[in-house]
Amino acid sequence: MNEPKTLPASMRPKKRYIVFDIISETPVLYKDVNFAAWGSFLSLLGHAGCADAKILVLENLYDQSAQRGVVRCRSSHVEQVRAALALVSIIGESRSIIKVLGVTGTISSASTKYDAGTNPDSS
Protein backbone atom coordinates (compact mmCIF):
# COMPACT_ATOMS: atom_id res chain seq x y z
CA MET A 1 0.00 0.00 0.00
CA ASN A 2 3.01 2.29 -0.39
CA GLU A 3 2.13 3.40 -3.92
CA PRO A 4 -1.08 4.74 -5.41
CA LYS A 5 -3.01 2.33 -7.61
CA THR A 6 -2.73 2.64 -11.37
CA LEU A 7 -5.67 4.51 -12.85
CA PRO A 8 -8.16 2.47 -14.88
CA ALA A 9 -7.48 2.73 -18.64
CA SER A 10 -10.64 4.77 -19.23
CA MET A 11 -9.47 7.43 -16.75
CA ARG A 12 -5.92 7.80 -18.08
CA PRO A 13 -5.21 10.65 -20.48
CA LYS A 14 -4.84 9.60 -24.14
CA LYS A 15 -1.20 9.61 -25.21
CA ARG A 16 0.48 9.99 -28.58
CA TYR A 17 4.02 9.14 -29.63
CA ILE A 18 5.68 11.56 -32.07
CA VAL A 19 8.47 9.86 -34.02
CA PHE A 20 11.06 12.28 -35.37
CA ASP A 21 14.27 12.31 -37.37
CA ILE A 22 17.12 14.71 -36.72
CA ILE A 23 18.91 16.30 -39.65
CA SER A 24 22.07 17.90 -38.30
CA GLU A 25 25.62 18.90 -39.22
CA THR A 26 27.07 16.24 -36.89
CA PRO A 27 25.41 13.29 -35.07
CA VAL A 28 23.86 14.38 -31.78
CA LEU A 29 23.52 12.61 -28.40
CA TYR A 30 20.27 11.94 -26.53
CA LYS A 31 21.15 14.36 -23.73
CA ASP A 32 21.64 17.19 -26.20
CA VAL A 33 18.35 16.39 -27.97
CA ASN A 34 16.54 16.24 -24.63
CA PHE A 35 18.07 19.56 -23.52
CA ALA A 36 17.26 21.35 -26.79
CA ALA A 37 13.73 19.94 -27.00
CA TRP A 38 12.89 20.84 -23.41
CA GLY A 39 14.31 24.33 -23.93
CA SER A 40 11.90 24.78 -26.82
CA PHE A 41 8.93 23.22 -24.99
CA LEU A 42 9.43 25.46 -21.97
CA SER A 43 10.00 28.64 -23.94
CA LEU A 44 7.00 28.07 -26.21
CA LEU A 45 4.45 26.36 -23.93
CA GLY A 46 5.69 27.44 -20.50
CA HIS A 47 5.70 25.32 -17.35
CA ALA A 48 1.92 25.10 -17.11
CA GLY A 49 1.60 24.16 -20.80
CA CYS A 50 4.26 21.45 -20.47
CA ALA A 51 2.49 20.05 -17.41
CA ASP A 52 -0.77 19.91 -19.38
CA ALA A 53 0.94 18.31 -22.36
CA LYS A 54 2.59 15.59 -20.22
CA ILE A 55 5.72 15.62 -22.38
CA LEU A 56 8.49 13.05 -22.21
CA VAL A 57 11.43 12.54 -24.59
CA LEU A 58 11.88 8.77 -24.43
CA GLU A 59 15.51 7.84 -23.77
CA ASN A 60 15.27 4.11 -24.46
CA LEU A 61 13.73 4.73 -27.89
CA TYR A 62 16.42 7.16 -29.05
CA ASP A 63 18.38 5.62 -31.90
CA GLN A 64 21.85 7.19 -31.92
CA SER A 65 22.90 5.73 -35.29
CA ALA A 66 19.70 6.58 -37.17
CA GLN A 67 19.31 9.91 -35.31
CA ARG A 68 15.70 9.01 -34.59
CA GLY A 69 13.69 9.57 -31.42
CA VAL A 70 10.24 9.60 -29.88
CA VAL A 71 8.42 12.23 -27.83
CA ARG A 72 5.37 11.24 -25.80
CA CYS A 73 2.60 13.77 -25.16
CA ARG A 74 -1.15 14.03 -24.65
CA SER A 75 -3.28 13.57 -27.76
CA SER A 76 -4.72 17.07 -27.38
CA HIS A 77 -1.26 18.68 -27.45
CA VAL A 78 0.29 17.03 -30.51
CA GLU A 79 0.24 20.17 -32.68
CA GLN A 80 1.78 22.31 -29.94
CA VAL A 81 4.58 19.81 -29.39
CA ARG A 82 5.13 19.59 -33.15
CA ALA A 83 5.41 23.39 -33.34
CA ALA A 84 7.86 23.42 -30.43
CA LEU A 85 9.97 20.75 -32.17
CA ALA A 86 9.91 22.87 -35.35
CA LEU A 87 11.44 25.74 -33.36
CA VAL A 88 14.51 23.72 -32.34
CA SER A 89 17.35 25.06 -34.46
CA ILE A 90 20.50 24.09 -32.55
CA ILE A 91 21.16 20.75 -30.81
CA GLY A 92 24.39 20.52 -28.86
CA GLU A 93 26.64 22.68 -30.99
CA SER A 94 25.34 21.77 -34.44
CA ARG A 95 22.62 23.39 -36.47
CA SER A 96 19.72 20.96 -36.78
CA ILE A 97 16.24 20.37 -38.11
CA ILE A 98 13.75 18.08 -36.40
CA LYS A 99 11.52 16.42 -38.97
CA VAL A 100 8.46 14.60 -37.66
CA LEU A 101 7.96 11.24 -39.38
CA GLY A 102 4.60 10.44 -37.88
CA VAL A 103 2.37 10.22 -34.84
CA THR A 104 1.28 6.91 -33.35
CA GLY A 105 -0.96 5.80 -30.53
CA THR A 106 1.32 3.11 -29.08
CA ILE A 107 5.05 2.56 -28.62
CA SER A 108 4.86 -0.72 -30.52
CA SER A 109 3.38 0.92 -33.62
CA ALA A 110 6.11 3.61 -33.39
CA SER A 111 8.63 0.75 -33.50
CA THR A 112 6.98 -1.24 -36.30
CA LYS A 113 5.98 1.65 -38.56
CA TYR A 114 9.02 3.87 -38.15
CA ASP A 115 11.67 1.51 -36.70
CA ALA A 116 11.88 3.76 -33.65
CA GLY A 117 14.04 2.27 -30.91
CA THR A 118 14.60 -1.02 -32.69
CA ASN A 119 18.38 -0.58 -32.84
CA PRO A 120 19.92 -2.82 -30.15
CA ASP A 121 22.80 -0.34 -29.72
CA SER A 122 20.47 2.50 -28.80
CA SER A 123 20.69 3.52 -25.19
Add this chain to the structure above:
Amino acid sequence: MDYYDLHVRSAATTGENTSGEMAAMATRLGLKAIAMPGATEKTGDAEIISCHMIETQNIQELAEEARKYRDNCEILMVSGGSYEINRAACENSLIDVLCHPGRGRRDSGLDHVAIKAAADNNVAIEINLREILESYRKNRVRVLEGIKRNVFLCRKFNTSIVITSGAHTKWGMRAGRELAAVGVLAGMELADAIDSVSMVPQKILETNRAKLSGKKWEGMEIE
Protein backbone atom coordinates in the same frame (compact mmCIF):
# COMPACT_ATOMS: atom_id res chain seq x y z
CA MET B 1 -0.12 15.88 -50.24
CA ASP B 2 2.25 18.36 -51.89
CA TYR B 3 3.85 20.97 -49.65
CA TYR B 4 5.30 24.27 -50.86
CA ASP B 5 7.60 26.83 -49.26
CA LEU B 6 7.13 30.15 -51.02
CA HIS B 7 9.91 32.11 -49.33
CA VAL B 8 13.48 30.90 -48.94
CA ARG B 9 16.68 32.79 -49.71
CA SER B 10 19.72 31.43 -51.49
CA ALA B 11 23.19 32.93 -51.88
CA ALA B 12 21.88 34.70 -54.99
CA THR B 13 20.24 37.22 -52.63
CA THR B 14 20.87 37.39 -48.89
CA GLY B 15 21.05 33.69 -48.12
CA GLU B 16 24.01 31.52 -47.09
CA ASN B 17 23.62 28.35 -49.20
CA THR B 18 23.43 27.88 -52.95
CA SER B 19 20.08 27.26 -54.58
CA GLY B 20 21.16 23.64 -55.25
CA GLU B 21 21.80 23.05 -51.53
CA MET B 22 18.47 24.63 -50.63
CA ALA B 23 16.65 22.48 -53.19
CA ALA B 24 18.38 19.34 -51.89
CA MET B 25 17.28 20.12 -48.32
CA ALA B 26 13.74 20.82 -49.57
CA THR B 27 13.67 17.37 -51.15
CA ARG B 28 14.90 15.82 -47.91
CA LEU B 29 12.11 17.60 -46.03
CA GLY B 30 9.48 16.40 -48.49
CA LEU B 31 8.70 19.77 -50.08
CA LYS B 32 7.48 19.70 -53.68
CA ALA B 33 8.60 23.19 -54.66
CA ILE B 34 10.29 26.23 -53.16
CA ALA B 35 10.33 29.85 -54.26
CA MET B 36 13.74 31.55 -54.10
CA PRO B 37 14.07 35.14 -55.30
CA GLY B 38 16.98 35.50 -57.69
CA ALA B 39 17.61 31.75 -58.08
CA THR B 40 18.27 30.61 -61.60
CA GLU B 41 20.14 27.34 -61.05
CA LYS B 42 18.05 24.29 -61.97
CA THR B 43 18.65 21.06 -60.08
CA GLY B 44 17.15 17.61 -60.14
CA ASP B 45 15.72 18.04 -56.65
CA ALA B 46 12.70 20.05 -55.53
CA GLU B 47 11.17 22.32 -58.12
CA ILE B 48 12.29 25.95 -57.99
CA ILE B 49 9.48 28.41 -58.63
CA SER B 50 10.44 31.57 -60.48
CA CYS B 51 9.57 34.50 -58.25
CA HIS B 52 10.43 38.13 -57.61
CA MET B 53 10.56 39.95 -54.31
CA ILE B 54 9.78 43.67 -54.44
CA GLU B 55 11.86 45.43 -51.79
CA THR B 56 11.13 49.12 -51.74
CA GLN B 57 9.93 51.82 -49.37
CA ASN B 58 8.19 53.81 -52.11
CA ILE B 59 4.58 53.10 -53.10
CA GLN B 60 5.11 54.42 -56.64
CA GLU B 61 8.12 52.15 -57.16
CA LEU B 62 6.13 49.20 -55.82
CA ALA B 63 3.40 49.72 -58.41
CA GLU B 64 5.93 50.17 -61.23
CA GLU B 65 7.94 47.10 -60.24
CA ALA B 66 4.74 45.03 -59.93
CA ARG B 67 3.74 45.94 -63.48
CA LYS B 68 7.27 45.25 -64.74
CA TYR B 69 7.69 41.80 -63.20
CA ARG B 70 4.11 40.47 -63.24
CA ASP B 71 4.47 38.80 -66.63
CA ASN B 72 7.98 37.45 -65.96
CA CYS B 73 7.55 35.39 -62.81
CA GLU B 74 5.19 32.86 -61.30
CA ILE B 75 5.05 34.41 -57.84
CA LEU B 76 5.29 38.12 -57.13
CA MET B 77 5.98 38.98 -53.50
CA VAL B 78 6.43 42.19 -51.56
CA SER B 79 8.78 42.57 -48.64
CA GLY B 80 6.59 44.32 -46.08
CA GLY B 81 7.39 46.15 -42.88
CA SER B 82 6.17 49.72 -43.23
CA TYR B 83 2.41 50.22 -43.03
CA GLU B 84 2.27 52.23 -46.28
CA ILE B 85 3.96 49.44 -48.22
CA ASN B 86 1.82 46.76 -46.55
CA ARG B 87 -1.36 48.67 -47.41
CA ALA B 88 -0.24 49.37 -51.00
CA ALA B 89 0.63 45.69 -51.50
CA CYS B 90 -2.77 44.60 -50.16
CA GLU B 91 -4.51 47.00 -52.56
CA ASN B 92 -2.57 45.83 -55.61
CA SER B 93 -4.13 42.85 -57.40
CA LEU B 94 -0.85 42.11 -59.24
CA ILE B 95 0.78 41.04 -55.98
CA ASP B 96 0.51 37.42 -54.82
CA VAL B 97 2.06 37.42 -51.34
CA LEU B 98 2.81 40.11 -48.76
CA CYS B 99 5.81 38.86 -46.80
CA HIS B 100 6.54 39.59 -43.11
CA PRO B 101 4.17 42.57 -42.69
CA GLY B 102 5.24 42.98 -39.07
CA ARG B 103 9.02 42.99 -39.60
CA GLY B 104 10.82 45.54 -37.45
CA ARG B 105 7.58 46.74 -35.91
CA ARG B 106 6.03 46.54 -32.46
CA ASP B 107 2.59 45.91 -33.97
CA SER B 108 1.36 43.43 -36.58
CA GLY B 109 1.77 45.87 -39.49
CA LEU B 110 -1.76 45.33 -40.79
CA ASP B 111 -5.23 46.50 -39.86
CA HIS B 112 -8.73 45.40 -40.82
CA VAL B 113 -8.81 47.78 -43.81
CA ALA B 114 -5.61 46.37 -45.32
CA ILE B 115 -6.62 42.76 -44.72
CA LYS B 116 -10.04 43.31 -46.28
CA ALA B 117 -8.30 44.87 -49.29
CA ALA B 118 -5.99 41.84 -49.45
CA ALA B 119 -9.03 39.54 -49.55
CA ASP B 120 -10.58 41.61 -52.37
CA ASN B 121 -7.35 41.58 -54.40
CA ASN B 122 -6.36 37.95 -53.73
CA VAL B 123 -3.17 38.90 -51.91
CA ALA B 124 -2.04 36.24 -49.45
CA ILE B 125 -0.54 37.26 -46.10
CA GLU B 126 2.62 35.44 -45.06
CA ILE B 127 3.40 33.86 -41.70
CA ASN B 128 7.18 33.78 -41.59
CA LEU B 129 8.73 31.07 -39.38
CA ARG B 130 12.11 32.81 -39.36
CA GLU B 131 10.62 35.77 -37.50
CA ILE B 132 9.61 33.40 -34.69
CA LEU B 133 12.72 31.23 -34.87
CA GLU B 134 15.19 34.10 -34.61
CA SER B 135 13.46 36.01 -31.82
CA TYR B 136 13.71 35.21 -28.13
CA ARG B 137 11.78 35.84 -24.94
CA LYS B 138 9.86 39.14 -25.01
CA ASN B 139 10.52 39.71 -28.72
CA ARG B 140 9.14 36.28 -29.61
CA VAL B 141 6.01 37.09 -27.62
CA ARG B 142 5.60 40.34 -29.58
CA VAL B 143 6.10 38.54 -32.91
CA LEU B 144 3.59 35.81 -32.03
CA GLU B 145 1.15 38.45 -30.82
CA GLY B 146 1.32 40.23 -34.19
CA ILE B 147 0.96 36.99 -36.16
CA LYS B 148 -2.03 35.92 -34.05
CA ARG B 149 -3.69 39.27 -34.69
CA ASN B 150 -3.18 38.94 -38.44
CA VAL B 151 -4.51 35.37 -38.40
CA PHE B 152 -7.62 36.52 -36.51
CA LEU B 153 -8.30 39.27 -39.07
CA CYS B 154 -7.55 36.98 -42.03
CA ARG B 155 -10.02 34.40 -40.74
CA LYS B 156 -12.63 37.13 -40.30
CA PHE B 157 -12.26 38.47 -43.86
CA ASN B 158 -11.43 35.14 -45.58
CA THR B 159 -7.99 36.35 -46.62
CA SER B 160 -5.52 33.69 -47.78
CA ILE B 161 -2.56 32.90 -45.56
CA VAL B 162 0.67 31.22 -46.64
CA ILE B 163 3.10 29.83 -44.09
CA THR B 164 6.74 29.94 -45.16
CA SER B 165 10.07 29.24 -43.51
CA GLY B 166 11.67 32.48 -44.74
CA ALA B 167 14.93 30.55 -44.39
CA HIS B 168 18.25 32.23 -45.14
CA THR B 169 20.16 28.97 -44.66
CA LYS B 170 19.20 25.38 -45.36
CA TRP B 171 19.05 24.82 -41.58
CA GLY B 172 16.20 27.31 -41.34
CA MET B 173 13.93 25.25 -43.57
CA ARG B 174 11.20 23.02 -42.11
CA ALA B 175 8.92 20.28 -43.43
CA GLY B 176 5.46 21.33 -44.62
CA ARG B 177 3.60 19.69 -41.77
CA GLU B 178 5.81 21.42 -39.19
CA LEU B 179 5.07 24.78 -40.81
CA ALA B 180 1.36 23.94 -40.52
CA ALA B 181 1.83 23.19 -36.80
CA VAL B 182 3.22 26.71 -36.37
CA GLY B 183 0.05 27.98 -38.09
CA VAL B 184 -2.06 26.10 -35.53
CA LEU B 185 0.00 27.73 -32.81
CA ALA B 186 -0.83 31.11 -34.34
CA GLY B 187 -4.56 30.44 -34.05
CA MET B 188 -5.45 28.71 -37.33
CA GLU B 189 -7.62 25.61 -37.62
CA LEU B 190 -5.52 22.54 -38.47
CA ALA B 191 -7.18 22.05 -41.88
CA ASP B 192 -6.64 25.73 -42.79
CA ALA B 193 -3.03 25.57 -41.62
CA ILE B 194 -2.34 22.53 -43.81
CA ASP B 195 -4.04 24.27 -46.75
CA SER B 196 -1.83 27.31 -46.27
CA VAL B 197 1.29 25.24 -47.03
CA SER B 198 -0.30 23.09 -49.73
CA MET B 199 -3.54 24.15 -51.44
CA VAL B 200 -3.16 27.94 -51.20
CA PRO B 201 0.35 28.08 -52.76
CA GLN B 202 -0.67 25.48 -55.33
CA LYS B 203 -3.73 27.54 -56.34
CA ILE B 204 -1.66 30.75 -56.64
CA LEU B 205 0.89 28.88 -58.74
CA GLU B 206 -1.66 27.22 -61.03
CA THR B 207 -3.55 30.49 -61.60
CA ASN B 208 -0.37 32.37 -62.45
CA ARG B 209 0.99 29.60 -64.68
CA ALA B 210 -2.30 29.59 -66.59
CA LYS B 211 -2.10 33.36 -66.99
CA LEU B 212 1.54 33.23 -68.08
CA SER B 213 0.76 30.59 -70.67
CA GLY B 214 -1.76 32.95 -72.26
CA LYS B 215 -4.91 31.64 -70.63
CA LYS B 216 -6.18 34.82 -68.99
CA TRP B 217 -9.63 33.61 -67.92
CA GLU B 218 -11.04 30.20 -67.23
CA GLY B 219 -12.31 28.58 -70.43
CA MET B 220 -10.64 31.14 -72.71
CA GLU B 221 -7.24 31.02 -74.36
CA ILE B 222 -5.44 33.86 -76.12
CA GLU B 223 -3.36 32.89 -79.14
